[in-house]
Amino acid sequence: MTPRARLRRSAAGNVSVRTLLIHGVAGSPAVWDGFVARASDQLELWDVELPWAGAGDRQWALGDIPDTIDSVLRSLPERAGGQPPVDLIIAHSFGASALLELLAGSPRPHADRVVLVAPLTCPEPFDWSEISRRVEEFPLLLEEGIGRRARRLSPSMRRELAERLRDLIGPLPWLRTYEYGLRSALLDTTRLTMPILVLTGSADRVTAAVDVERLAGRLPDARFELLVGSGHFPMIDREREFTDAVNEFATSREEVTELRPARA
Template sequence: MRTLLLHGLGSSRGIWDRFESRAPDWLELWDAELPWASAGDGGWSHRSDPTGPLARALAGVDGGADLVVAHSFAANTLLELLGRAGAAETGPEQIRPAMAPAAPPRSAAVPLPRAVVLVSPFYRSAADDFDWAAIDFYLNHFHRILEEGIRVSAPAGLPAEIRVAMGERVRERIGPYGWMRFFEAYLRTPFLPVADLALPLLVVAGDGDFAARPGDGRALADAAPDGRYALLPDCGHFAMAEHPDRFAALVADFARPLSPLHAAPEPILDTHLERT
Protein backbone atom coordinates (compact mmCIF):
# COMPACT_ATOMS: atom_id res chain seq x y z
CA MET A 1 0.00 0.00 0.00
CA ARG A 2 1.70 3.18 -1.20
CA THR A 3 1.92 5.64 1.73
CA LEU A 4 3.19 9.21 1.42
CA LEU A 5 4.58 10.96 4.52
CA LEU A 6 4.44 14.77 4.67
CA HIS A 7 6.29 16.70 7.38
CA GLY A 8 5.25 19.95 9.00
CA LEU A 9 6.61 23.48 9.02
CA GLY A 10 10.22 23.75 10.18
CA SER A 11 10.61 19.98 10.31
CA SER A 12 12.08 17.49 7.82
CA ARG A 13 11.55 14.01 6.41
CA GLY A 14 13.72 12.73 9.26
CA ILE A 15 10.84 13.24 11.69
CA TRP A 16 9.35 10.01 10.29
CA ASP A 17 12.46 7.84 10.90
CA ARG A 18 11.20 6.15 14.07
CA PHE A 19 7.81 5.44 12.54
CA GLU A 20 9.39 4.08 9.35
CA SER A 21 11.46 1.57 11.33
CA ARG A 22 8.28 0.22 12.96
CA ALA A 23 5.75 0.41 10.15
CA PRO A 24 4.51 -2.92 8.71
CA ASP A 25 6.18 -4.17 5.55
CA TRP A 26 2.94 -3.99 3.57
CA LEU A 27 3.10 -0.19 3.77
CA GLU A 28 5.27 1.04 0.89
CA LEU A 29 6.61 4.25 2.40
CA TRP A 30 7.40 7.38 0.45
CA ASP A 31 8.42 10.71 1.95
CA ALA A 32 9.02 14.19 0.61
CA GLU A 33 11.36 16.99 1.65
CA LEU A 34 9.01 19.93 1.37
CA PRO A 35 10.18 23.53 0.82
CA TRP A 36 9.11 24.53 4.35
CA ALA A 37 11.65 22.12 5.87
CA SER A 38 13.96 23.36 8.60
CA ALA A 39 16.76 23.83 6.05
CA GLY A 40 14.51 25.55 3.48
CA ASP A 41 15.19 29.03 2.13
CA GLY A 42 11.76 30.55 2.79
CA GLY A 43 11.05 31.40 -0.84
CA TRP A 44 7.97 29.15 -0.84
CA SER A 45 6.27 31.50 1.63
CA HIS A 46 6.34 34.47 -0.71
CA ARG A 47 3.47 32.88 -2.63
CA SER A 48 0.05 32.95 -0.98
CA ASP A 49 -0.92 29.41 -1.97
CA PRO A 50 1.14 26.66 -0.26
CA THR A 51 -0.67 23.69 -1.83
CA GLY A 52 1.58 23.44 -4.89
CA PRO A 53 4.41 21.49 -3.19
CA LEU A 54 1.92 18.95 -1.83
CA ALA A 55 0.33 18.51 -5.24
CA ARG A 56 3.76 17.83 -6.72
CA ALA A 57 4.60 15.39 -3.95
CA LEU A 58 1.37 13.46 -4.62
CA ALA A 59 2.10 13.41 -8.32
CA GLY A 60 5.60 12.08 -7.64
CA VAL A 61 4.42 8.79 -6.11
CA ASP A 62 4.53 6.12 -8.80
CA GLY A 63 1.02 4.77 -9.24
CA GLY A 64 -0.40 7.36 -6.84
CA ALA A 65 -0.53 7.32 -3.05
CA ASP A 66 -3.18 5.11 -1.44
CA LEU A 67 -2.64 6.73 1.96
CA VAL A 68 -1.21 10.11 2.95
CA VAL A 69 0.04 10.76 6.48
CA ALA A 70 0.49 14.49 7.03
CA HIS A 71 1.70 16.33 10.11
CA SER A 72 0.83 19.77 11.46
CA PHE A 73 1.03 22.47 8.75
CA ALA A 74 1.16 19.82 6.02
CA ALA A 75 -2.08 18.35 7.39
CA ASN A 76 -3.80 21.71 7.02
CA THR A 77 -2.41 22.21 3.53
CA LEU A 78 -3.57 18.74 2.53
CA LEU A 79 -7.08 19.53 3.80
CA GLU A 80 -7.17 22.59 1.55
CA LEU A 81 -6.01 20.55 -1.43
CA LEU A 82 -8.69 17.91 -0.79
CA GLY A 83 -11.31 20.61 -0.40
CA ARG A 84 -10.45 22.09 -3.77
CA ALA A 85 -10.66 18.67 -5.38
CA GLY A 86 -14.18 18.39 -4.02
CA ALA A 87 -14.98 21.84 -5.34
CA ALA A 88 -13.92 20.76 -8.82
CA GLU A 89 -16.60 18.06 -8.68
CA THR A 90 -19.46 19.96 -7.04
CA GLY A 91 -18.80 23.52 -8.19
CA PRO A 92 -16.28 25.85 -6.53
CA GLU A 93 -18.93 28.47 -5.80
CA GLN A 94 -20.67 25.98 -3.52
CA ILE A 95 -17.94 24.93 -1.12
CA ARG A 96 -14.83 27.02 -1.70
CA PRO A 97 -13.70 28.45 1.68
CA ALA A 98 -14.43 32.16 1.95
CA MET A 99 -10.82 32.97 2.85
CA ALA A 100 -9.13 30.52 0.51
CA PRO A 101 -6.63 31.88 -2.03
CA ALA A 102 -7.62 31.36 -5.63
CA ALA A 103 -6.39 28.00 -6.83
CA PRO A 104 -3.89 28.25 -9.70
CA PRO A 105 -4.87 26.59 -12.98
CA ARG A 106 -3.75 22.98 -13.21
CA SER A 107 -2.82 21.16 -16.37
CA ALA A 108 -3.78 17.81 -14.86
CA ALA A 109 -5.80 16.65 -11.90
CA VAL A 110 -3.88 15.97 -8.70
CA PRO A 111 -3.88 12.23 -7.92
CA LEU A 112 -5.75 12.02 -4.63
CA PRO A 113 -5.28 9.34 -1.96
CA ARG A 114 -7.90 6.85 -0.83
CA ALA A 115 -7.46 7.75 2.85
CA VAL A 116 -5.59 10.25 5.00
CA VAL A 117 -4.09 10.41 8.49
CA LEU A 118 -3.76 13.90 9.95
CA VAL A 119 -1.30 14.17 12.83
CA SER A 120 -1.76 17.18 15.15
CA PRO A 121 -3.64 19.32 12.61
CA PHE A 122 -4.54 22.90 13.46
CA TYR A 123 -8.29 23.33 13.37
CA ARG A 124 -11.08 25.46 14.78
CA SER A 125 -14.67 24.88 13.85
CA ALA A 126 -15.90 28.50 14.01
CA ALA A 127 -14.40 31.85 13.09
CA ASP A 128 -15.38 33.20 16.51
CA ASP A 129 -12.95 30.72 18.07
CA PHE A 130 -10.10 33.01 17.00
CA ASP A 131 -9.33 36.04 19.12
CA TRP A 132 -6.39 38.35 19.78
CA ALA A 133 -5.08 35.99 22.46
CA ALA A 134 -4.73 33.26 19.84
CA ILE A 135 -2.66 35.54 17.61
CA ASP A 136 -0.51 36.56 20.56
CA PHE A 137 0.13 32.94 21.54
CA TYR A 138 1.09 31.63 18.11
CA LEU A 139 3.20 34.68 17.30
CA ASN A 140 5.15 34.89 20.55
CA HIS A 141 5.36 31.16 21.33
CA PHE A 142 5.93 29.87 17.81
CA HIS A 143 9.53 29.01 18.69
CA ARG A 144 8.32 26.60 21.39
CA ILE A 145 6.73 24.36 18.75
CA LEU A 146 10.00 24.31 16.81
CA GLU A 147 11.98 23.57 19.97
CA GLU A 148 9.72 20.62 20.77
CA GLY A 149 10.41 19.13 17.35
CA ILE A 150 14.13 19.42 18.02
CA ARG A 151 13.74 17.92 21.48
CA VAL A 152 11.92 14.78 20.33
CA SER A 153 14.22 14.11 17.38
CA ALA A 154 17.64 15.14 18.70
CA PRO A 155 20.05 12.77 20.46
CA ALA A 156 19.52 12.38 24.18
CA GLY A 157 21.42 14.83 26.32
CA LEU A 158 21.27 17.82 23.99
CA PRO A 159 21.64 20.83 26.31
CA ALA A 160 18.54 22.99 26.66
CA GLU A 161 20.37 26.15 25.63
CA ILE A 162 21.49 24.50 22.38
CA ARG A 163 17.93 23.35 21.70
CA VAL A 164 16.62 26.89 22.26
CA ALA A 165 19.23 28.36 19.94
CA MET A 166 18.40 25.80 17.25
CA GLY A 167 14.69 26.56 17.56
CA GLU A 168 15.34 30.27 17.16
CA ARG A 169 17.50 29.62 14.12
CA VAL A 170 14.73 27.57 12.48
CA ARG A 171 12.25 30.35 13.30
CA GLU A 172 14.50 32.84 11.52
CA ARG A 173 14.68 30.57 8.47
CA ILE A 174 10.88 30.33 8.37
CA GLY A 175 10.59 34.09 8.75
CA PRO A 176 7.52 36.34 8.99
CA TYR A 177 6.17 35.21 5.62
CA GLY A 178 6.34 31.55 6.62
CA TRP A 179 4.58 32.29 9.90
CA MET A 180 1.88 34.19 7.99
CA ARG A 181 1.30 31.23 5.65
CA PHE A 182 0.89 29.01 8.73
CA PHE A 183 -1.53 31.29 10.53
CA GLU A 184 -3.53 32.09 7.39
CA ALA A 185 -4.04 28.35 6.87
CA TYR A 186 -5.16 28.05 10.50
CA LEU A 187 -7.60 30.96 10.11
CA ARG A 188 -9.17 29.31 7.07
CA THR A 189 -10.01 26.07 8.86
CA PRO A 190 -13.56 27.07 9.91
CA PHE A 191 -14.38 27.46 6.21
CA LEU A 192 -12.93 24.18 4.95
CA PRO A 193 -15.55 21.79 3.48
CA VAL A 194 -14.68 19.00 5.90
CA ALA A 195 -18.24 17.65 5.80
CA ASP A 196 -17.77 16.94 2.08
CA LEU A 197 -14.61 14.83 2.41
CA ALA A 198 -15.46 11.56 0.69
CA LEU A 199 -12.66 9.41 2.10
CA PRO A 200 -11.67 7.78 5.41
CA LEU A 201 -9.86 10.17 7.72
CA LEU A 202 -8.00 9.54 10.97
CA VAL A 203 -6.97 12.39 13.26
CA VAL A 204 -4.18 11.58 15.72
CA ALA A 205 -3.65 13.96 18.63
CA GLY A 206 -1.49 14.06 21.75
CA ASP A 207 -3.12 14.85 25.07
CA GLY A 208 -0.24 17.18 25.95
CA ASP A 209 -0.08 19.07 22.65
CA PHE A 210 0.08 22.78 23.51
CA ALA A 211 0.29 23.80 19.84
CA ALA A 212 -2.63 21.97 18.18
CA ARG A 213 -5.31 21.56 20.82
CA PRO A 214 -6.50 17.93 21.16
CA GLY A 215 -10.15 18.96 21.41
CA ASP A 216 -9.90 20.71 18.06
CA GLY A 217 -8.61 17.50 16.51
CA ARG A 218 -11.67 15.70 17.84
CA ALA A 219 -13.90 18.42 16.36
CA LEU A 220 -12.24 17.93 12.97
CA ALA A 221 -12.82 14.18 13.09
CA ASP A 222 -16.43 14.75 14.18
CA ALA A 223 -17.04 17.02 11.19
CA ALA A 224 -15.81 14.48 8.60
CA PRO A 225 -18.33 11.90 7.31
CA ASP A 226 -15.85 9.05 7.80
CA GLY A 227 -13.72 10.58 10.52
CA ARG A 228 -11.97 8.72 13.30
CA TYR A 229 -10.03 10.07 16.26
CA ALA A 230 -7.17 8.74 18.38
CA LEU A 231 -5.79 10.51 21.44
CA LEU A 232 -2.35 9.41 22.64
CA PRO A 233 -1.57 9.82 26.35
CA ASP A 234 1.67 11.45 27.49
CA CYS A 235 2.21 12.82 23.99
CA GLY A 236 2.79 16.25 22.52
CA HIS A 237 2.82 17.60 18.97
CA PHE A 238 5.02 14.88 17.40
CA ALA A 239 3.29 11.54 17.93
CA MET A 240 5.31 9.74 15.25
CA ALA A 241 8.55 10.52 17.09
CA GLU A 242 7.36 10.44 20.70
CA HIS A 243 5.38 7.18 20.54
CA PRO A 244 6.40 5.49 17.27
CA ASP A 245 5.17 2.00 18.25
CA ARG A 246 1.71 3.19 19.17
CA PHE A 247 1.59 5.50 16.17
CA ALA A 248 2.61 2.70 13.79
CA ALA A 249 -0.16 0.54 15.25
CA LEU A 250 -2.74 3.26 14.74
CA VAL A 251 -1.76 3.79 11.12
CA ALA A 252 -1.66 0.04 10.43
CA ASP A 253 -5.09 -0.59 11.97
CA PHE A 254 -6.58 2.33 10.08
CA ALA A 255 -5.05 1.31 6.74
CA ARG A 256 -5.65 -2.44 7.05
CA PRO A 257 -9.20 -2.43 5.58
CA LEU A 258 -7.84 -0.68 2.49
CA SER A 259 -5.11 -3.26 1.92
CA PRO A 260 -5.26 -6.62 0.14
CA LEU A 261 -6.50 -9.24 2.59
CA HIS A 262 -3.42 -11.41 2.18
CA ALA A 263 -1.18 -8.50 3.12
CA ALA A 264 -2.96 -7.47 6.30
CA PRO A 265 -1.52 -9.02 9.46
CA GLU A 266 -3.09 -9.00 12.88
CA PRO A 267 -3.03 -5.66 14.73
CA ILE A 268 0.31 -4.71 16.25
CA LEU A 269 -1.36 -3.34 19.38
CA ASP A 270 -4.86 -2.90 20.72
CA THR A 271 -5.20 0.65 19.44
CA HIS A 272 -8.86 1.38 20.25
CA LEU A 273 -9.51 3.54 17.22
CA GLU A 274 -12.49 5.72 17.97
CA ARG A 275 -15.16 6.20 15.30
CA THR A 276 -16.51 9.67 15.95
Protein backbone atom coordinates in the same frame (compact mmCIF):
# COMPACT_ATOMS: atom_id res chain seq x y z
CA MET B 1 12.55 23.20 -8.30
CA THR B 2 9.42 21.09 -7.77
CA PRO B 3 9.98 18.54 -4.98
CA ARG B 4 9.61 14.92 -6.02
CA ALA B 5 8.55 11.94 -3.97
CA ARG B 6 11.22 9.33 -3.30
CA LEU B 7 10.79 5.67 -2.46
CA ARG B 8 11.83 5.21 1.14
CA ARG B 9 10.97 1.53 1.58
CA SER B 10 9.34 -1.10 -0.62
CA ALA B 11 6.51 -3.30 0.63
CA ALA B 12 7.01 -7.00 1.27
CA GLY B 13 4.72 -9.76 0.08
CA ASN B 14 1.77 -9.64 -2.28
CA VAL B 15 -0.11 -6.78 -0.58
CA SER B 16 1.20 -3.25 -1.12
CA VAL B 17 -0.27 -0.04 0.32
CA ARG B 18 1.43 2.90 -1.40
CA THR B 19 1.90 5.54 1.30
CA LEU B 20 3.17 9.13 1.08
CA LEU B 21 4.63 10.84 4.18
CA ILE B 22 4.34 14.66 4.40
CA HIS B 23 6.19 16.65 7.07
CA GLY B 24 5.38 20.03 8.65
CA VAL B 25 7.13 23.40 8.78
CA ALA B 26 10.79 23.29 9.86
CA GLY B 27 10.53 19.51 9.76
CA SER B 28 12.00 16.94 7.39
CA PRO B 29 11.43 13.33 6.32
CA ALA B 30 13.50 12.37 9.38
CA VAL B 31 10.46 12.90 11.64
CA TRP B 32 9.12 9.64 10.22
CA ASP B 33 12.21 7.52 10.99
CA GLY B 34 10.69 5.70 13.96
CA PHE B 35 7.43 5.08 12.13
CA VAL B 36 9.27 3.73 9.06
CA ALA B 37 11.16 1.27 11.26
CA ARG B 38 7.93 -0.08 12.79
CA ALA B 39 5.45 0.30 9.94
CA SER B 40 3.64 -2.75 8.55
CA ASP B 41 5.59 -4.45 5.78
CA GLN B 42 2.47 -4.05 3.64
CA LEU B 43 3.22 -0.31 3.39
CA GLU B 44 5.26 0.90 0.44
CA LEU B 45 6.62 4.11 1.92
CA TRP B 46 7.41 7.29 -0.02
CA ASP B 47 8.54 10.59 1.45
CA VAL B 48 9.53 14.03 0.20
CA GLU B 49 11.55 16.99 1.43
CA LEU B 50 9.22 19.94 0.99
CA PRO B 51 10.17 23.62 0.54
CA TRP B 52 9.26 24.34 4.15
CA ALA B 53 11.83 21.85 5.52
CA GLY B 54 14.22 23.30 8.11
CA ALA B 55 14.69 27.04 7.77
CA GLY B 56 14.22 26.55 4.04
CA ASP B 57 13.71 29.22 1.39
CA ARG B 58 11.10 31.72 2.57
CA GLN B 59 9.75 32.05 -0.99
CA TRP B 60 7.59 28.97 -0.49
CA ALA B 61 5.32 31.09 1.70
CA LEU B 62 4.36 33.20 -1.33
CA GLY B 63 3.32 30.24 -3.49
CA ASP B 64 0.31 27.96 -3.84
CA ILE B 65 1.02 25.51 -1.05
CA PRO B 66 -1.67 22.87 -1.81
CA ASP B 67 -0.42 22.90 -5.41
CA THR B 68 3.04 21.95 -4.12
CA ILE B 69 1.58 18.82 -2.52
CA ASP B 70 -0.40 18.10 -5.68
CA SER B 71 2.84 18.30 -7.70
CA VAL B 72 4.48 15.80 -5.35
CA LEU B 73 1.59 13.39 -5.88
CA ARG B 74 1.90 13.82 -9.65
CA SER B 75 5.61 12.95 -9.42
CA LEU B 76 4.78 9.42 -8.27
CA PRO B 77 4.75 6.61 -10.86
CA GLU B 78 1.35 6.31 -12.51
CA ARG B 79 -0.89 3.41 -11.60
CA ALA B 80 -3.22 1.48 -13.87
CA GLY B 81 -6.99 1.72 -13.95
CA GLY B 82 -7.33 5.36 -12.94
CA GLN B 83 -6.33 4.66 -9.34
CA PRO B 84 -5.38 7.60 -7.09
CA PRO B 85 -1.62 8.28 -6.94
CA VAL B 86 -1.42 6.68 -3.47
CA ASP B 87 -3.48 4.45 -1.23
CA LEU B 88 -2.64 6.43 1.90
CA ILE B 89 -1.29 9.88 2.77
CA ILE B 90 0.09 10.57 6.26
CA ALA B 91 0.60 14.30 6.87
CA HIS B 92 1.79 16.19 9.94
CA SER B 93 0.93 19.65 11.30
CA PHE B 94 1.08 22.32 8.59
CA GLY B 95 1.43 19.57 5.99
CA ALA B 96 -1.85 18.07 7.22
CA SER B 97 -3.66 21.42 6.98
CA ALA B 98 -2.33 22.10 3.46
CA LEU B 99 -3.33 18.58 2.42
CA LEU B 100 -6.86 19.14 3.75
CA GLU B 101 -7.18 22.27 1.65
CA LEU B 102 -6.00 20.40 -1.46
CA LEU B 103 -8.44 17.54 -0.91
CA ALA B 104 -11.37 19.86 -0.16
CA GLY B 105 -10.76 21.98 -3.24
CA SER B 106 -10.21 19.32 -5.87
CA PRO B 107 -12.67 16.87 -7.44
CA ARG B 108 -9.79 14.58 -8.45
CA PRO B 109 -9.13 11.68 -6.05
CA HIS B 110 -5.68 11.84 -4.43
CA ALA B 111 -5.77 8.94 -1.96
CA ASP B 112 -8.03 6.16 -0.71
CA ARG B 113 -7.27 6.97 2.93
CA VAL B 114 -5.70 9.78 4.90
CA VAL B 115 -4.03 10.16 8.30
CA LEU B 116 -3.90 13.70 9.72
CA VAL B 117 -1.32 14.03 12.49
CA ALA B 118 -1.68 17.04 14.81
CA PRO B 119 -3.31 19.20 12.10
CA LEU B 120 -3.38 22.94 12.66
CA THR B 121 -6.89 24.14 13.44
CA CYS B 122 -8.91 27.24 14.18
CA PRO B 123 -9.09 27.63 17.97
CA GLU B 124 -12.24 28.52 19.86
CA PRO B 125 -12.43 31.15 21.14
CA PHE B 126 -10.22 33.03 18.70
CA ASP B 127 -9.17 36.39 20.14
CA TRP B 128 -6.11 38.65 20.48
CA SER B 129 -4.70 36.58 23.33
CA GLU B 130 -4.59 33.56 21.02
CA ILE B 131 -2.38 35.41 18.52
CA SER B 132 0.07 36.58 21.17
CA ARG B 133 0.18 33.08 22.65
CA ARG B 134 1.04 31.57 19.25
CA VAL B 135 3.84 34.10 18.69
CA GLU B 136 5.34 33.40 22.11
CA GLU B 137 5.06 29.62 21.77
CA PHE B 138 6.48 29.32 18.26
CA PRO B 139 10.11 29.01 19.46
CA LEU B 140 8.94 26.56 22.14
CA LEU B 141 7.44 24.38 19.40
CA LEU B 142 10.70 24.56 17.43
CA GLU B 143 12.59 23.68 20.59
CA GLU B 144 10.32 20.67 21.06
CA GLY B 145 11.04 19.49 17.52
CA ILE B 146 14.79 19.94 17.96
CA GLY B 147 14.67 18.04 21.22
CA ARG B 148 12.89 15.12 19.63
CA ARG B 149 15.59 14.76 16.96
CA ALA B 150 18.65 15.72 19.04
CA ARG B 151 18.03 14.41 22.53
CA ARG B 152 21.65 14.80 23.65
CA LEU B 153 21.61 18.59 23.35
CA SER B 154 21.34 20.52 26.59
CA PRO B 155 18.12 22.50 27.22
CA SER B 156 20.00 25.79 26.81
CA MET B 157 21.45 24.69 23.46
CA ARG B 158 18.02 23.57 22.23
CA ARG B 159 16.57 26.93 23.24
CA GLU B 160 19.32 28.84 21.46
CA LEU B 161 18.95 26.78 18.27
CA ALA B 162 15.17 27.22 18.37
CA GLU B 163 15.48 31.00 18.55
CA ARG B 164 17.93 31.02 15.68
CA LEU B 165 15.66 28.81 13.62
CA ARG B 166 12.69 31.06 14.36
CA ASP B 167 14.63 34.06 13.05
CA LEU B 168 15.77 32.15 9.96
CA ILE B 169 12.20 31.08 9.17
CA GLY B 170 10.90 34.62 9.59
CA PRO B 171 7.41 36.02 10.22
CA LEU B 172 5.94 35.52 6.72
CA PRO B 173 6.19 31.71 6.71
CA TRP B 174 4.86 31.71 10.28
CA LEU B 175 1.86 33.78 9.17
CA ARG B 176 1.13 31.43 6.26
CA THR B 177 1.35 28.48 8.62
CA TYR B 178 -1.10 30.09 11.02
CA GLU B 179 -3.38 31.09 8.14
CA TYR B 180 -3.84 27.49 7.04
CA GLY B 181 -4.86 26.46 10.52
CA LEU B 182 -7.46 29.22 10.65
CA ARG B 183 -8.78 28.41 7.18
CA SER B 184 -9.52 24.82 8.18
CA ALA B 185 -12.75 26.10 9.77
CA LEU B 186 -13.92 27.42 6.40
CA LEU B 187 -13.25 24.34 4.29
CA ASP B 188 -16.12 22.54 2.58
CA THR B 189 -15.40 19.02 3.80
CA THR B 190 -18.22 17.28 1.90
CA ARG B 191 -15.76 15.99 -0.73
CA LEU B 192 -13.61 14.30 1.90
CA THR B 193 -15.55 11.04 1.84
CA MET B 194 -12.52 8.76 2.17
CA PRO B 195 -11.80 7.22 5.60
CA ILE B 196 -9.63 9.61 7.62
CA LEU B 197 -7.77 8.95 10.87
CA VAL B 198 -7.10 12.09 12.92
CA LEU B 199 -4.38 11.68 15.56
CA THR B 200 -3.18 14.26 18.06
CA GLY B 201 -1.46 14.43 21.44
CA SER B 202 -3.09 15.46 24.70
CA ALA B 203 -0.10 17.70 25.55
CA ASP B 204 0.18 19.42 22.16
CA ARG B 205 0.96 23.10 22.83
CA VAL B 206 0.21 24.10 19.21
CA THR B 207 -3.35 23.02 18.82
CA ALA B 208 -5.76 21.92 21.54
CA ALA B 209 -7.08 18.38 21.33
CA VAL B 210 -10.66 19.65 21.60
CA ASP B 211 -10.14 21.78 18.48
CA VAL B 212 -8.66 18.84 16.55
CA GLU B 213 -11.57 16.65 17.63
CA ARG B 214 -13.96 19.35 16.42
CA LEU B 215 -12.24 19.29 13.03
CA ALA B 216 -12.53 15.50 12.90
CA GLY B 217 -16.25 15.81 13.63
CA ARG B 218 -16.68 17.89 10.44
CA LEU B 219 -15.21 15.14 8.25
CA PRO B 220 -17.76 12.70 6.79
CA ASP B 221 -15.88 9.49 7.66
CA ALA B 222 -13.31 10.25 10.35
CA ARG B 223 -11.91 8.55 13.42
CA PHE B 224 -10.35 10.71 16.14
CA GLU B 225 -7.64 9.24 18.35
CA LEU B 226 -5.95 10.99 21.26
CA LEU B 227 -2.46 9.85 22.29
CA VAL B 228 -2.25 10.69 25.97
CA GLY B 229 0.96 12.43 27.06
CA SER B 230 2.16 13.20 23.56
CA GLY B 231 3.09 16.67 22.34
CA HIS B 232 3.01 17.95 18.77
CA PHE B 233 5.06 15.01 17.46
CA PRO B 234 3.08 11.87 18.35
CA MET B 235 4.98 9.82 15.77
CA ILE B 236 8.04 10.40 17.99
CA ASP B 237 6.55 10.86 21.48
CA ARG B 238 4.32 7.79 21.29
CA GLU B 239 6.07 5.95 18.48
CA ARG B 240 4.71 2.47 19.18
CA GLU B 241 1.11 3.53 19.83
CA PHE B 242 1.14 5.87 16.84
CA THR B 243 2.48 3.18 14.51
CA ASP B 244 0.05 0.57 15.81
CA ALA B 245 -2.88 2.92 15.15
CA VAL B 246 -1.70 3.76 11.63
CA ASN B 247 -0.90 0.13 10.77
CA GLU B 248 -4.36 -0.93 11.86
CA PHE B 249 -6.01 1.86 9.90
CA ALA B 250 -3.88 1.40 6.77
CA THR B 251 -4.35 -2.35 6.44
CA SER B 252 -7.99 -2.64 7.54
CA ARG B 253 -10.63 -2.95 4.86
CA GLU B 254 -13.40 -1.78 7.19
CA GLU B 255 -14.99 1.64 6.84
CA VAL B 256 -14.22 4.18 9.55
CA THR B 257 -17.41 5.50 11.08
CA GLU B 258 -16.85 6.05 14.77
CA LEU B 259 -14.67 7.93 17.18
CA ARG B 260 -12.26 5.75 19.14
CA PRO B 261 -11.25 6.09 22.77
CA ALA B 262 -7.88 7.53 23.71
CA ARG B 263 -4.86 5.26 23.91
CA ALA B 264 -3.48 5.47 27.43
